[in-house]
Amino acid sequence: xxxxxxxxxxxxxxxxxxxxxxxxxxxxxxxLLLIPAVLGEFYVGELxxxxxxxITGVALMLLIxxxxxxxxxxxxxxxxxxxxxxxxxxxxxPFVITLPASGATAALAGIAxxxxxxxxxxxxxxxxxxxxxxxxxxxxxxxTAVTGGFDGFAVPTPTIFGFPIEGATGVYYLSLAVLLxxxxxSVNLLRSPIGRAMVAIRDSEVSAQxxxxxxxxxKTIAFAVSxxxxxxxxxxxxxxxxxxxxxxxxxxxxxxFVTIVFVGGLGSLHxxxxxxxxxxxxxxxxxxxxxxxxxxxxRMPGLEPSIFGLILVLCILxxxxxxxxxxxxxxLYFNSFPMYRRTSFRRQxxxxxxxxxx
Amino acid sequence: MExxxxxxxLVVNGAAAGCIYGLIALGFVLIYKATEMVNxxxxxIMMLGGFFAxxxxxxxxxxxxxxxxxxxxxxxxxxFALDAVVLRRVIGQPQFAVVMLTLGLGFMFRAAAGITWGxxxxxxxxPFTNRTVHLGTxxxxxxxxxxxxxxxxxCAALYVFFSRTRLGIAMQAASQNQLAAYYMGIxxxxxxxxxxxxxxxxxxxxxxxxxxVSMIDVNMGFLGIKAFAAAVLGGFGSIPGALVGGIVIxxxxxxxxxxxxxxFQEVTSNVVLLATLILRPQGLFADTLRKKV
Amino acid sequence: xxxxxxxELAVRFGGIKAVDSVSFEVRQGEVFxxxxxxxxxxxxxxxxxxxxxxxxxxRLMFDGQDITTVPPYRIAGLGIAxxxxxxxxxxxxxxxxxxxxxxxxxxxxxxxSQLLFLPSTRRAEVSHxxxxxxxxxxxxxxxxxxxxxxxxxxxxxxxxxxxxxxxxEPKLLLLDEPSSGLNVEETEVMGFWIExxxxxLGITVIMVEHDMSLVSMVSDRVMALNYGRVLAMGTPAEVxxxxxxxxxxxxxxx
Numbered sequence: 001x002x003x004x005x006x007x008x009x010x011x012x013x014x015x016x017x018x019x020x021x022x023x024x025x026x027x028x029x030x031x032l033l034l035i036p037a038v039l040g041e042f043y044v045g046e047l048x049x050x051x052x053x054x055i056t057g058v059a060l061m062l063l064i065x066x067x068x069x070x071x072x073x074x075x076x077x078x079x080x081x082x083x084x085x086x087x088x089x090x091x092x093x094p095f096v097i098t099l100p101a102s103g104a105t106a107a108l109a110g111i112a113x114x115x116x117x118x119x120x121x122x123x124x125x126x127x128x129x130x131x132x133x134x135x136x137x138x139x140x141x142x143x144t145a146v147t148g149g150f151d152g153f154a155v156p157t158p159t160i161f162g163f164p165i166e167g168a169t170g171v172y173y174l175s176l177a178v179l180l181x182x183x184x185x186s187v188n189l190l191r192s193p194i195g196r197a198m199v200a201i202r203d204s205e206v207s208a209q210x211x212x213x214x215x216x217x218x219k220t221i222a223f224a225v226s227x228x229x230x231x232x233x234x235x236x237x238x239x240x241x242x243x244x245x246x247x248x249x250x251x252x253x254x255x256x257f258v259t260i261v262f263v264g265g266l267g268s269l270h271x272x273x274x275x276x277x278x279x280x281x282x283x284x285x286x287x288x289x290x291x292x293x294x295x296x297x298x299r300m301p302g303l304e305p306s307i308f309g310l311i312l313v314l315c316i317l318x319x320x321x322x323x324x325x326x327x328x329x330x331x332l333y334f335n336s337f338p339m340y341r342r343t344s345f346r347r348q349x350x351x352x353x354x355x356x357x358x
Numbered sequence: 359m360e361x362x363x364x365x366x367x368l369v370v371n372g373a374a375a376g377c378i379y380g381l382i383a384l385g386f387v388l389i390y391k392a393t394e395m396v397n398x399x400x401x402x403i404m405m406l407g408g409f410f411a412x413x414x415x416x417x418x419x420x421x422x423x424x425x426x427x428x429x430x431x432x433x434x435x436x437x438f439a440l441d442a443v444v445l446r447r448v449i450g451q452p453q454f455a456v457v458m459l460t461l462g463l464g465f466m467f468r469a470a471a472g473i474t475w476g477x478x479x480x481x482x483x484x485p486f487t488n489r490t491v492h493l494g495t496x497x498x499x500x501x502x503x504x505x506x507x508x509x510x511x512x513c514a515a516l517y518v519f520f521s522r523t524r525l526g527i528a529m530q531a532a533s534q535n536q537l538a539a540y541y542m543g544i545x546x547x548x549x550x551x552x553x554x555x556x557x558x559x560x561x562x563x564x565x566x567x568x569x570x571v572s573m574i575d576v577n578m579g580f581l582g583i584k585a586f587a588a589a590v591l592g593g594f595g596s597i598p599g600a601l602v603g604g605i606v607i608x609x610x611x612x613x614x615x616x617x618x619x620x621x622f623q624e625v626t627s628n629v630v631l632l633a634t635l636i637l638r639p640q641g642l643f644a645d646t647l648r649k650k651v
Numbered sequence: 652x653x654x655x656x657x658x659e660l661a662v663r664f665g666g667i668k669a670v671d672s673v674s675f676e677v678r679q680g681e682v683f684x685x686x687x688x689x690x691x692x693x694x695x696x697x698x699x700x701x702x703x704x705x706x707x708x709x710r711l712m713f714d715g716q717d718i719t720t721v722p723p724y725r726i727a728g729l730g731i732a733x734x735x736x737x738x739x740x741x742x743x744x745x746x747x748x749x750x751x752x753x754x755x756x757x758x759x760x761x762x763x764s765q766l767l768f769l770p771s772t773r774r775a776e777v778s779h780x781x782x783x784x785x786x787x788x789x790x791x792x793x794x795x796x797x798x799x800x801x802x803x804x805x806x807x808x809x810x811x812x813x814x815x816x817x818x819x820e821p822k823l824l825l826l827d828e829p830s831s832g833l834n835v836e837e838t839e840v841m842g843f844w845i846e847x848x849x850x851x852l853g854i855t856v857i858m859v860e861h862d863m864s865l866v867s868m869v870s871d872r873v874m875a876l877n878y879g880r881v882l883a884m885g886t887p888a889e890v891x892x893x894x895x896x897x898x899x900x901x902x903x904x905x
């Protein structure tokens with residue numbers, strides 16, 4: 001085990017805890033940068049999609065895992081980002097403007113839904129965001145003048161200072177850059193007063209108020225930041241799919257996003273990344289396994305969603321801390337071998353509220 | 359006169375659709391009151407109930423009434439088993455975990471139904487299909503009327519059950535105070551499983567009543583989202599509230615479809631839901647509660 | 652000179668008068684205890700002062716300012732900190748994070764500079780940390796600094812909650828049953844902390860308390876309540892000897 005001796009308060013504010021962290025994250029980044037040179041187009045595209053989902057995962061983690069506000073309507077913000085980006089690009093606005101504009105539009109939408117839902121408690125908020133999501137989904141379908149309705153919308157190829165961002169590789173690097181940016185912003189938030197206020201709201205609203213935290217303000221900030229990040233992810237999503245269909249931003253997509261947060265592990269940014277990897281790569285894994293199964297099972301059309309549901313159920317029943325929680329346990333097991341005790345991780349109250357509505 | 363009759367017909371059709379929403383919402387509320395869980399798979403349980411009835415009636419050729427009763431019993435048994443095997447384990451976990459769990463179960467039910475019955479819409483003939491009742495100048499489909507009558511009968515039966523029978527009163531007691539009920543010798547865990555069974559059974563009734571009006575398919579569970587609107591409108595803890603909420607949603611939806619441009623009908627229930635929550639963040643008929651410090 | 656004053660304070664919930672025209676003044680630098688049987692309205696007064704409840708009538712004055720209509724999140728910034736009867740810590744955060752949240756009312760950084768973690772935010776964070784470390788040293792919490800609240804024993808949580816209130820650097824500290832859930836020894840230690848807070852930090856304290864030994868040990872003046880009304884006010888010995896107070900505790904109409 002590594003023991004860290006802290007000599008300055010600055011060390012607790014640093015992005016990386018020690019040299020070992022810097023080493024491993026640096027190595028990971030180098031590997032990620034080299035991947036497009038090694039892997040085929042298909043895998044690069046899929047990894048790009050993982051990054052895009054990870055951005056949304058991080059955004060939702062800030063909202064659900066850190067602020068304790070459940071949203072079942074994040075697909076709407078993704079869609080708002082995607083359509084803003086595509087429509088502006090179509091009008092000839094350069095990509096360096098449309099990308100931040102997508103984030104900003106989605107953030108405004110986040111404020112618009114955040115303010116009226118401020119007084120709602122956990123479960124009602126989840127239902128309200130569900131309703132919001134499906135209203136926005138219907139708007140995408142009916143507002144044909146802008147979205148093209150069911151004819152769809154072909155997304156123009158973006159260019160950054162004259163360089164076109166083309167194909168899976170372009171989207172891959174772009175998404176990686178945005179993901180790193182979003183992670184950096186999230187870490188900044190979490191080590192500043194806003195992040196602590198969010199955690200305070202999650203754990204006890206009454207006491208947060210008595211500590212001088214303006215609940216309305218910080219819930220709105222959390223909604224705006226989360227929606228804004230999701231908007232960025234939506235802009236990238238538009239380039240990943242290249243053709244926007246209005247019914248792709250539905251409840252099922254919102255549920256997938258929440259699954260990222262939940263399966264990954266509530267209350268950690270690592271969890272959001274693990275969750276995104278899981279949700280995006282599971283279908284691929286199933287597709288690979290399918291070929292080795294007897295055809296009666298392998299050809300069943302419902303295999304993928306049923307496995308998806310099964311894993312979600314098993315995860316909640318047996319590992320409420322998610323993949324990241326499991327990973328930490330495994331790490332501790334090896335670090336403290338042979339001294340590991342099962343009780344090292346007594347089950348604690350998870351990071352979600354339980355408030356009875358009568 | 360013409361307009362008035364037309365309007366009345368819309369209201370009746372809306373009320374019929376609303377009864378279905380109300381019945382699904384009733385399932386939410388029963389389970390919520392007892393176990394503090396919100397069952398996002400309620401709509402999917404209804405879908406399973408519909409398919410059970412389809413198999414028994416269309417496939418095995420049973421009489422409509424026999425098949426319907428068997429399907430309701432089978433769905434109720436399924437609800438009981440679901441609680442006993444899965445949901446009992448998560449009592450006391452955060453609400454959100456339960457939401458995700460039932461969402462996951464919903465995925466599995468839909469996939470399982472797709473594998474078993476396929477992804478096409480199916481239906482079976484009922485005694486009410488394509489028949490009409492004449493009420494003065496009004497022509498009403500017997501299907502709509504049967505839904506309304508069926509809902510009223512079911513509610514009356516449930517009312518008698520909860521207020522007159524030993525088991526029903528034990529269920530009320532367990533819902534109000536688990537610990538006290540337990541000390542009074544009520545087997546609370548079995549009671550909870552029975553409540554799941556009742557709400558699954560009610561969902562099956564909803565599916566069977568609905569079957570003359572609309573086909574059964576894998577995605578019919580999404581009706582459950584409209585039922586949320588009904589439950590919230592009714593205050594989430596109130597059984598009559600859920601039914602009234604459902605009927606209000608159903609009627610408003612029909613009227614919106616008639617008077618407003620296309621597209622509005624689909625969002626009506628959600629708009630009503632959001633508006634309700636914004637105006638009364640704790641639900642329409644609920645008292646505001648505050649955490650005690 | 653009085654730091655805090657409640658004037659004819661009243662609140663009703665439905666038909667029940669939880670607090671009924673209660674007036675009292677708290678002097679700068681004293682420990683003021685509120686005692687009374689269960690349901691006497693002690694905690695309700697705290698909730699009125701921290702603005703979680705709105706009074707039906709009456710006024711709250713603090714430091715020469717009327718705070719009757721100030722929103723609840725402004726109270727900490729004015730210099731009023733509180734603890735809760737059943738501990739309302741942020742249980743999935745570390746002790747350090749909890750104490751830093753106590754510094755929230757002193758945070759001035761803009762949203763943008765926090766998102767980018769500009770040097771100004773970094774400097775502010777370090778200075779907050781220094782203040783928090785002072786409190787950690789004062790309450791001897793060093794060994795728990797990075798422990799999650801959920802993993803702490805009850806007695807330590809009480810001290811952490813006290814520390815979180817001190818991080819606000821309050822002028823007035825409201826302690827809601829500081830001894831509840833503590834054993835005799837821990838209660839005595841709590842008494843020493845309260846004395847230190849009064850003497851070393853010069854903070855005025857209002858506390859709601861059941862344990863008369865703690866009340867006699869630390870408080871300068873005591874107010875006894877029953878059914879939302881003031882029964883007696885004076886030194887601990889005076890109030891304890893007051894026949895109305897004895898009757899309220901023992902019951903009966905004698």
